[in-house]
Amino acid sequence: MLILHTPTPTQLLFQPRQDVVTISYSVITFFPNLPSTIAITITPEAYALLEPNQQQIVVVYVACIFAVVLAAGWRLLGVRQVLWPFKMFATNLHEMWHAILGVLTSSRVLSYSIDPELGGLTRLEPPRLTMFVGLHMSIPRLFAYPLTCAVGATFILCAFNVLASKACSFVIGILLLLPMWAVRDPFVFLSILCAEGLMTGLWFANHADILRYFVLFCGVLLCLYPIWDVLDDFVYRKPNESDCSLLSALHARSRREYWAILYILLACAMFTAAIIGGIALWKENTEGLIEQGRTFLPT
Numbered sequence: 693m694l695i696l697h698t699p700t701p702t703q704l705l706f707q708p709r710q711d712v713v714t715i716s717y718s719v720i721t722f723f724p725n726l727p728s729t730i731a732i733t734i735t736p737e738a739y740a741l742l743e744p745n746q747q748q749i750v751v752v753y754v755a756c757i758f759a760v761v762l763a764a765g766w767r768l769l770g771v772r773q774v775l776w777p778f779k780m781f782a783t784n785l786h787e788m789w790h791a792i793l794g795v796l797t798s799s800r801v802l803s804y805s806i807d808p809e810l811g812g813l814t815r816l817e818p819p820r821l822t823m824f825v826g827l828h829m830s831i832p833r834l835f836a837y838p839l840t841c842a843v844g845a846t847f848i849l850c851a852f853n854v855l856a857s858k859a860c861s862f863v864i865g866i867l868l869l870l871p872m873w874a875v876r877d878p879f880v881f882l883s884i885l886c887a888e889g890l891m892t893g894l895w896f897a898n899h900a901d902i903l904r905y906f907v908l909f910c911g912v913l914l915c916l917y918p919i920w921d922v923l924d925d926f927v928y929r930k931p932n933e934s935d936c937s938l939l940s941a942l943h944a945r946s947r948r949e950y951w952a953i954l955y956i957l958l959a960c961a962m963f964t965a966a967i968i969g970g971i972a973l974w975k976e977n978t979e980g981l982i983e984q985g986r987t988f989l990p991t
Contacts, residue, residue, distance in 0.1 A: 744971045751852055752967055754905055758912040759963075766920055767928050776808040776880050777887040780871040781864075782840070782913050782920070787812035788870075789839045793832040806874050811924055811932035830942060833935045837918045837955045844914025845966035851908035852970035854900055860907045861891055915963045918955035926952065 744752065765771030772779075783806045791801045794816040802815040816832065847864070850856035868887055875881045894903040913920075918936075925934035926948075936955065940948035 741972050742968065745975060747976075748852060748971050748974075751904070751908065751970065755848065755851075755908055755912055755963075755967065758909050759916060762913060762916070762920065763923070766923055772808075773879075773883075777868060777884040778910070778913055779808045780806060780875070780880065780884065781868050781887075781910070782917050783808075783812040784871040784874075785843065785867055785914065786836055786840045786917060786921075787814045789836040790814040790816075790832045793835055797831050799832075806871055807932075808880060809930070811921070811930050813932045830939075833939050833942065837921075837935055838958060840917045841915050841959050841962045844911045844917065845962040847907050847911030848915055848963065848966035849911075849970045849973070851904045851911055853974040853976070854904060856974075857904040857907040858895075858900055860910075861895070861903060864907065864910050865891060911966070912963070915966065916959050918952075918959045922952045922956065 762775075765775065787804060787806055790812075791804060791814050794801060794814070798819040799816040800820075802817050804814050806812040814832070847860055850860045865888060868884060868891075872881060872884055875884070891903070891906050894900065894906050897903070918934075921934040922936060924930040925937055934948075934952075936948045936951035939951050940946050
Protein backbone atom coordinates (compact mmCIF):
# COMPACT_ATOMS: atom_id res chain seq x y z
CA MET A 693 0.00 0.00 0.00
CA LEU A 694 1.38 3.41 -0.97
CA ILE A 695 -0.16 6.56 0.53
CA LEU A 696 0.95 10.09 -0.37
CA HIS A 697 -0.05 12.88 2.02
CA THR A 698 0.36 16.34 0.47
CA PRO A 699 -0.42 19.51 2.46
CA THR A 700 -2.68 22.24 1.18
CA PRO A 701 -1.10 25.44 -0.21
CA THR A 702 -2.06 27.23 3.04
CA GLN A 703 -0.24 24.65 5.13
CA LEU A 704 2.77 24.86 2.84
CA LEU A 705 2.81 28.66 3.07
CA PHE A 706 2.52 29.03 6.85
CA GLN A 707 4.28 25.85 7.94
CA PRO A 708 7.23 25.54 5.52
CA ARG A 709 9.13 23.07 7.69
CA GLN A 710 6.41 20.46 7.94
CA ASP A 711 6.62 17.20 6.07
CA VAL A 712 5.37 17.58 2.54
CA VAL A 713 5.45 13.93 1.53
CA THR A 714 4.85 10.96 3.78
CA ILE A 715 5.10 7.47 2.40
CA SER A 716 3.36 4.76 4.42
CA TYR A 717 3.69 1.11 3.64
CA SER A 718 2.75 -2.15 5.32
CA VAL A 719 5.84 -4.16 6.15
CA ILE A 720 4.99 -5.02 9.75
CA THR A 721 3.70 -8.43 8.67
CA PHE A 722 6.98 -9.44 7.09
CA PHE A 723 9.48 -7.36 9.08
CA PRO A 724 8.06 -6.75 12.56
CA ASN A 725 11.21 -4.98 13.78
CA LEU A 726 11.05 -2.28 11.08
CA PRO A 727 8.93 0.89 11.31
CA SER A 728 5.77 0.80 9.26
CA THR A 729 6.09 4.42 8.10
CA ILE A 730 8.92 6.36 6.51
CA ALA A 731 8.61 10.14 6.36
CA ILE A 732 10.42 12.01 3.59
CA THR A 733 10.72 15.73 4.16
CA ILE A 734 10.66 17.97 1.09
CA THR A 735 10.92 21.63 1.99
CA PRO A 736 9.68 24.54 -0.13
CA GLU A 737 13.33 25.29 -0.89
CA ALA A 738 13.67 21.88 -2.48
CA TYR A 739 10.51 22.42 -4.51
CA ALA A 740 11.85 25.78 -5.66
CA LEU A 741 15.14 24.15 -6.65
CA LEU A 742 13.38 21.63 -8.89
CA GLU A 743 10.80 24.01 -10.31
CA PRO A 744 11.91 24.96 -13.86
CA ASN A 745 11.86 28.54 -15.06
CA GLN A 746 10.63 29.52 -18.51
CA GLN A 747 13.87 28.93 -20.41
CA GLN A 748 14.40 25.57 -18.68
CA ILE A 749 10.91 24.47 -19.71
CA VAL A 750 11.85 25.28 -23.31
CA VAL A 751 15.01 23.16 -23.01
CA VAL A 752 13.02 20.21 -21.64
CA TYR A 753 10.44 20.43 -24.43
CA VAL A 754 13.14 20.72 -27.09
CA ALA A 755 15.00 17.71 -25.66
CA CYS A 756 11.83 15.61 -25.86
CA ILE A 757 11.20 16.84 -29.43
CA PHE A 758 14.76 15.90 -30.39
CA ALA A 759 14.21 12.39 -29.00
CA VAL A 760 10.99 11.94 -30.97
CA VAL A 761 12.49 13.31 -34.19
CA LEU A 762 15.55 11.05 -33.88
CA ALA A 763 13.38 7.99 -33.26
CA ALA A 764 11.08 8.79 -36.20
CA GLY A 765 13.77 9.84 -38.64
CA TRP A 766 16.60 7.48 -37.73
CA ARG A 767 16.14 5.42 -40.91
CA LEU A 768 13.76 7.69 -42.80
CA LEU A 769 14.95 8.46 -46.31
CA GLY A 770 16.21 12.01 -46.50
CA VAL A 771 16.34 12.51 -42.75
CA ARG A 772 18.91 9.78 -42.18
CA GLN A 773 21.25 11.39 -44.71
CA VAL A 774 21.03 14.66 -42.77
CA LEU A 775 21.85 12.70 -39.62
CA TRP A 776 24.93 11.02 -41.12
CA PRO A 777 27.55 13.27 -39.46
CA PHE A 778 25.85 12.85 -36.10
CA LYS A 779 25.52 9.08 -36.60
CA MET A 780 29.24 8.91 -37.35
CA PHE A 781 29.90 11.06 -34.28
CA ALA A 782 27.84 8.82 -31.97
CA THR A 783 28.94 5.50 -33.47
CA ASN A 784 32.59 6.47 -33.37
CA LEU A 785 32.38 7.46 -29.70
CA HIS A 786 30.65 4.19 -28.86
CA GLU A 787 33.24 2.13 -30.72
CA MET A 788 36.01 4.14 -29.08
CA TRP A 789 34.75 2.93 -25.71
CA HIS A 790 34.92 -0.67 -26.99
CA ALA A 791 38.52 -0.12 -28.09
CA ILE A 792 39.57 1.70 -24.90
CA LEU A 793 38.00 -0.91 -22.63
CA GLY A 794 39.59 -3.65 -24.72
CA VAL A 795 43.04 -2.09 -24.35
CA LEU A 796 42.48 -1.67 -20.60
CA THR A 797 41.78 -5.41 -20.35
CA SER A 798 45.13 -6.09 -22.12
CA SER A 799 43.56 -6.88 -25.50
CA ARG A 800 44.70 -5.51 -28.84
CA VAL A 801 42.35 -3.93 -31.37
CA LEU A 802 42.37 -6.04 -34.52
CA SER A 803 39.98 -3.93 -36.57
CA TYR A 804 37.89 -0.82 -36.13
CA SER A 805 35.25 0.35 -38.58
CA ILE A 806 32.32 2.77 -38.60
CA ASP A 807 29.70 3.47 -41.22
CA PRO A 808 26.54 5.61 -41.09
CA GLU A 809 24.46 2.81 -42.63
CA LEU A 810 26.15 -0.35 -41.33
CA GLY A 811 27.02 0.86 -37.84
CA GLY A 812 30.27 0.22 -36.04
CA LEU A 813 32.39 -2.86 -35.44
CA THR A 814 35.44 -3.32 -33.20
CA ARG A 815 37.31 -6.62 -33.14
CA LEU A 816 39.59 -7.49 -30.22
CA GLU A 817 42.17 -10.23 -29.82
CA PRO A 818 42.31 -12.36 -26.64
CA PRO A 819 43.96 -10.59 -23.68
CA ARG A 820 47.65 -10.97 -22.95
CA LEU A 821 47.08 -11.12 -19.18
CA THR A 822 45.48 -14.32 -17.90
CA MET A 823 43.48 -12.42 -15.26
CA PHE A 824 41.33 -10.96 -18.05
CA VAL A 825 40.72 -14.24 -19.89
CA GLY A 826 36.96 -14.67 -20.19
CA LEU A 827 36.33 -11.01 -19.40
CA HIS A 828 37.93 -9.30 -22.40
CA MET A 829 34.72 -9.60 -24.42
CA SER A 830 32.25 -9.01 -21.60
CA ILE A 831 33.73 -5.80 -20.19
CA PRO A 832 33.87 -3.81 -23.47
CA ARG A 833 30.35 -4.93 -24.38
CA LEU A 834 28.85 -4.36 -20.95
CA PHE A 835 30.14 -0.85 -20.31
CA ALA A 836 30.26 0.82 -23.74
CA TYR A 837 26.56 1.77 -23.63
CA PRO A 838 26.67 3.26 -20.09
CA LEU A 839 29.78 5.30 -20.91
CA THR A 840 28.24 6.62 -24.12
CA CYS A 841 25.05 7.52 -22.24
CA ALA A 842 27.09 9.25 -19.53
CA VAL A 843 28.78 11.52 -22.08
CA GLY A 844 25.37 12.35 -23.58
CA ALA A 845 23.88 13.06 -20.15
CA THR A 846 26.76 15.45 -19.45
CA PHE A 847 26.01 17.33 -22.67
CA ILE A 848 22.31 17.55 -21.76
CA LEU A 849 23.21 18.89 -18.32
CA CYS A 850 25.51 21.51 -19.85
CA ALA A 851 22.87 22.58 -22.38
CA PHE A 852 21.09 24.46 -19.60
CA ASN A 853 24.01 26.91 -19.37
CA VAL A 854 25.73 28.99 -22.06
CA LEU A 855 29.23 28.82 -20.60
CA ALA A 856 29.03 25.06 -20.11
CA SER A 857 27.68 24.68 -23.66
CA LYS A 858 30.60 26.67 -25.03
CA ALA A 859 33.03 24.38 -23.22
CA CYS A 860 31.20 21.29 -24.51
CA SER A 861 31.28 22.60 -28.07
CA PHE A 862 35.07 22.17 -28.15
CA VAL A 863 34.71 18.51 -27.17
CA ILE A 864 31.89 17.99 -29.68
CA GLY A 865 33.94 19.66 -32.40
CA ILE A 866 36.80 17.23 -31.87
CA LEU A 867 34.48 14.22 -31.68
CA LEU A 868 32.76 15.27 -34.91
CA LEU A 869 36.09 15.44 -36.74
CA LEU A 870 37.50 12.13 -35.49
CA PRO A 871 35.40 9.87 -37.79
CA MET A 872 36.66 11.67 -40.89
CA TRP A 873 39.58 9.27 -41.18
CA ALA A 874 37.13 6.42 -41.83
CA VAL A 875 34.94 8.28 -44.33
CA ARG A 876 34.89 6.91 -47.86
CA ASP A 877 31.79 8.69 -49.13
CA PRO A 878 32.45 12.32 -50.16
CA PHE A 879 28.88 13.27 -49.20
CA VAL A 880 29.44 12.05 -45.64
CA PHE A 881 32.74 13.94 -45.54
CA LEU A 882 30.99 17.11 -46.69
CA SER A 883 28.14 16.64 -44.21
CA ILE A 884 30.63 16.45 -41.33
CA LEU A 885 32.18 19.73 -42.44
CA CYS A 886 28.70 21.26 -42.62
CA ALA A 887 27.93 20.11 -39.07
CA GLU A 888 31.19 21.70 -37.89
CA GLY A 889 30.30 24.89 -39.75
CA LEU A 890 26.82 24.94 -38.23
CA MET A 891 28.20 24.62 -34.72
CA THR A 892 30.74 27.38 -35.36
CA GLY A 893 28.02 29.65 -36.75
CA LEU A 894 25.87 29.13 -33.66
CA TRP A 895 28.60 30.72 -31.57
CA PHE A 896 27.61 34.02 -33.20
CA ALA A 897 23.83 33.57 -32.79
CA ASN A 898 22.50 35.64 -29.88
CA HIS A 899 25.80 35.43 -27.98
CA ALA A 900 25.89 31.62 -28.33
CA ASP A 901 22.51 31.16 -26.64
CA ILE A 902 21.34 29.02 -29.60
CA LEU A 903 24.52 26.93 -29.30
CA ARG A 904 22.92 25.32 -26.24
CA TYR A 905 20.41 23.54 -28.45
CA PHE A 906 23.14 22.10 -30.68
CA VAL A 907 24.84 20.72 -27.56
CA LEU A 908 21.44 19.47 -26.37
CA PHE A 909 20.86 17.64 -29.65
CA CYS A 910 24.23 15.91 -29.42
CA GLY A 911 23.49 15.04 -25.80
CA VAL A 912 20.12 13.47 -26.59
CA LEU A 913 21.69 11.56 -29.48
CA LEU A 914 24.39 10.07 -27.24
CA CYS A 915 22.35 9.59 -24.08
CA LEU A 916 19.69 7.58 -25.92
CA TYR A 917 22.18 5.79 -28.16
CA PRO A 918 21.15 2.29 -26.92
CA ILE A 919 17.66 2.96 -28.31
CA TRP A 920 18.98 3.86 -31.77
CA ASP A 921 21.33 0.85 -31.78
CA VAL A 922 18.53 -1.51 -30.75
CA LEU A 923 16.30 -0.04 -33.48
CA ASP A 924 19.00 -0.65 -36.07
CA ASP A 925 19.49 -4.23 -34.93
CA PHE A 926 16.00 -5.42 -33.95
CA VAL A 927 13.87 -3.47 -36.41
CA TYR A 928 16.04 -2.47 -39.36
CA ARG A 929 18.37 -5.52 -39.27
CA LYS A 930 21.64 -3.72 -39.88
CA PRO A 931 24.63 -6.04 -40.60
CA ASN A 932 26.61 -5.02 -37.51
CA GLU A 933 24.71 -6.27 -34.48
CA SER A 934 24.05 -4.29 -31.33
CA ASP A 935 25.80 -5.00 -28.05
CA CYS A 936 22.57 -6.58 -26.80
CA SER A 937 22.78 -9.32 -29.43
CA LEU A 938 26.50 -9.80 -28.83
CA LEU A 939 26.02 -10.10 -25.07
CA SER A 940 23.21 -12.60 -25.63
CA ALA A 941 25.51 -14.69 -27.80
CA LEU A 942 28.28 -14.45 -25.22
CA HIS A 943 26.03 -15.41 -22.31
CA ALA A 944 23.91 -18.26 -23.60
CA ARG A 945 21.31 -18.11 -20.83
CA SER A 946 20.39 -14.49 -21.51
CA ARG A 947 18.17 -13.14 -24.25
CA ARG A 948 18.95 -10.05 -26.26
CA GLU A 949 15.53 -8.58 -25.44
CA TYR A 950 16.43 -8.54 -21.74
CA TRP A 951 19.69 -6.72 -22.44
CA ALA A 952 17.82 -4.25 -24.64
CA ILE A 953 15.28 -3.49 -21.90
CA LEU A 954 18.06 -3.05 -19.35
CA TYR A 955 20.05 -0.59 -21.46
CA ILE A 956 17.00 1.35 -22.65
CA LEU A 957 15.87 1.82 -19.05
CA LEU A 958 19.40 2.92 -18.15
CA ALA A 959 19.44 5.43 -21.01
CA CYS A 960 16.05 6.85 -20.00
CA ALA A 961 17.16 7.09 -16.37
CA MET A 962 20.30 9.01 -17.36
CA PHE A 963 18.25 11.26 -19.64
CA THR A 964 15.86 12.06 -16.79
CA ALA A 965 18.68 12.58 -14.30
CA ALA A 966 20.44 15.00 -16.66
CA ILE A 967 17.24 17.02 -17.12
CA ILE A 968 16.61 17.20 -13.36
CA GLY A 969 20.25 18.08 -12.72
CA GLY A 970 20.18 20.88 -15.28
CA ILE A 971 17.01 22.33 -13.76
CA ALA A 972 18.46 22.23 -10.24
CA LEU A 973 21.94 23.44 -11.12
CA TRP A 974 21.40 26.41 -13.41
CA LYS A 975 18.55 28.82 -12.71
CA GLU A 976 19.49 31.75 -14.98
CA ASN A 977 16.80 33.28 -17.13
CA THR A 978 17.28 34.08 -20.80
CA GLU A 979 18.78 37.51 -20.11
CA GLY A 980 21.19 36.02 -17.60
CA LEU A 981 22.30 33.39 -20.08
CA ILE A 982 22.98 35.98 -22.77
CA GLU A 983 24.98 38.02 -20.26
CA GLN A 984 26.96 34.90 -19.43
CA GLY A 985 27.71 34.39 -23.09
CA ARG A 986 29.44 37.77 -23.18
CA THR A 987 31.87 36.81 -20.40
CA PHE A 988 33.64 33.90 -22.15
CA LEU A 989 34.90 34.26 -25.72
CA PRO A 990 32.24 36.87 -26.55
CA THR A 991 30.93 36.96 -30.13
